Amino acid sequence: MFEADRSSALRLRDSEGRVYLDAVAGIGCAVLGHGHRRWVDAISTQLSKLASASNTFTTGPQQRLAAALAERFPVDDCRSFFANTGTEATEAGLKLALRATGRDVVVTCERAFHGRTIGSIALTANPKYREPYVRCMGEDASGRFATMNVVRVAFGDLAALEGVFAELGPRIAAFFVEPIQGEGGVWPASKAYLVGARELCDRHGALLGVDEIQCGFGRTGDWSAWETIVGRDGPRPDILWLAKAMGGGFPIGACLTRAELAEHMGPGTHGTTFGGNPAACAAALATIEVIETEGLLGSARAQLPTLQRLAEAEPCAEVTDVRGLGAMIGVQLGELDAGRAAAITPALAAAGLLATTPGGHTVRLLLPYVAGEAELLEAWRAIATACAQTPR
Numbered sequence: 001m002f003e004a005d006r007s008s009a010l011r012l013r014d015s016e017g018r019v020y021l022d023a024v025a026g027i028g029c030a031v032l033g034h035g036h037r038r039w040v041d042a043i044s045t046q047l048s049k050l051a052s053a054s055n056t057f058t059t060g061p062q063q064r065l066a067a068a069l070a071e072r073f074p075v076d077d078c079r080s081f082f083a084n085t086g087t088e089a090t091e092a093g094l095k096l097a098l099r100a101t102g103r104d105v106v107v108t109c110e111r112a113f114h115g116r117t118i119g120s121i122a123l124t125a126n127p128k129y130r131e132p133y134v135r136c137m138g139e140d141a142s143g144r145f146a147t148m149n150v151v152r153v154a155f156g157d158l159a160a161l162e163g164v165f166a167e168l169g170p171r172i173a174a175f176f177v178e179p180i181q182g183e184g185g186v187w188p189a190s191k192a193y194l195v196g197a198r199e200l201c202d203r204h205g206a207l208l209g210v211d212e213i214q215c216g217f218g219r220t221g222d223w224s225a226w227e228t229i230v231g232r233d234g235p236r237p238d239i240l241w242l243a244k245a246m247g248g249g250f251p252i253g254a255c256l257t258r259a260e261l262a263e264h265m266g267p268g269t270h271g272t273t274f275g276g277n278p279a280a281c282a283a284a285l286a287t288i289e290v291i292e293t294e295g296l297l298g299s300a301r302a303q304l305p306t307l308q309r310l311a312e313a314e315p316c317a318e319v320t321d322v323r324g325l326g327a328m329i330g331v332q333l334g335e336l337d338a339g340r341a342a343a344i345t346p347a348l349a350a351a352g353l354l355a356t357t358p359g360g361h362t363v364r365l366l367l368p369y370v371a372g373e374a375e376l377l378e379a380w381r382a383i384a385t386a387c388a389q390t391p392r
């Protein structure tokens with residue numbers, strides 16, 4: 001088992017001294033690169049000043065972060081609930097949708113991933129995460145309501161979503177969707193799909209929640225992946241989740257919603273001891289500052305087109321697709337059911353690249369936003385080498 005020992009900028013070193021290009025980056029967390037000086041200083045300064053306050057009191061970093069998010073994310077009259085992880089942010093949004101609408105059904109997508117706590121697992125598609133727990137989740141033997149009244153529809157299929165709304169509309173509290181499915185294999189949604197989903201939710205009085213835990217916070221070249229796809233002047237979601245990149249590698253997540261909806265989560269309805277910890281908020285504020293002062297939205301945005309250009313110049317016969325948006329890149333190898341990406345993972349590490357392979361068919365690159373053409377070429381060549389060295 002690989003033991004991570006140290007990291008610096010774009011590299012991670014294992015306990016035996018081998019150094020890798022890190023395209024896992026804490027699964028999309030270390031977006032500034034590892035150990036950015038400004039980020040480390042901001043956290044250490046805050047730790048010495050006030051490390052812990054609980055959610056009994058507000059703190060300066062919490063208030064500044066809430067204001068910074070409201071300025072940057074496409075949520076009107078934005079309020080933030082701070083959590084420690086993505087799954088907790090999801091849970092907050094799920095409770096909010098159920099309370100605010102008084103309804104009992106939530107619609108999510110096939111291949112969706114929304115987290116691993118019990119509520120979030122119910123929203124998540126992959127049965128392997130859910131099956132050990134369904135006995136306490138009320139799974140319907142008919143399979144109609146897979147768990148906790150969650151209905152799944154094919155991602156990107158507006159007609160299927162329309163069909164579910166036609167059948168269950170008055171019961172549907174919310175539709176939750178990832179603008180780019182990450183764990184499902186790096187699949188961006190189209191503008192027509194997201195705008196159509198917004199219209200359906202409006203027509204049926206349901207809320208629209210977008211899970212940007214993996215794809216948000218600058219990864220697509222805008223603060224919000226929704227905005228990259230739908231546009232700045234387009235419609236907006238009711239709930240938006242963040243985590244991962246938000247802390248630059250320090251644990252923090254957030255559930256953003258309109259003030260009018262946040263009213264449904266009054267004092268005592270939800271909470272967390274550590275959520276909104278001052279050091280975590282300072283980490284998120286420093287992440288925002290570095291992304292803006294170093295122009296990292298632009299460099300994140302450039303990653304996919306750069307890799308596509310490199311792929312054209314040095315083709316690799318096994319690659320069937322290079323897709324994604326900005327710094328969220330999927331390199332698909334072979335057919336979806338062939339498991340080829342999973343098979344080359346050991347050879348990838350041997351070639352000096354750390355990357356995960358969601359779905360088993362796609363090598364996912366979640367490089368820090370600071371990564372440029374040199375690192376993308378290095379990653380591309382490592383994939384080609386690993387393909388060549390792994391027998392089919």
Ligand SMILES: Cc1ncc(COP(=O)(O)O)c(C=O)c1O
Nearest residue numbers: 085086087113114115182213214
């Ligand atoms: C889209 C999405 N939602 C939710 C989560 C859960 O986040 P966490 O692992 O921080 O609980 C993840 C994690 O990979 C994710 O990619």
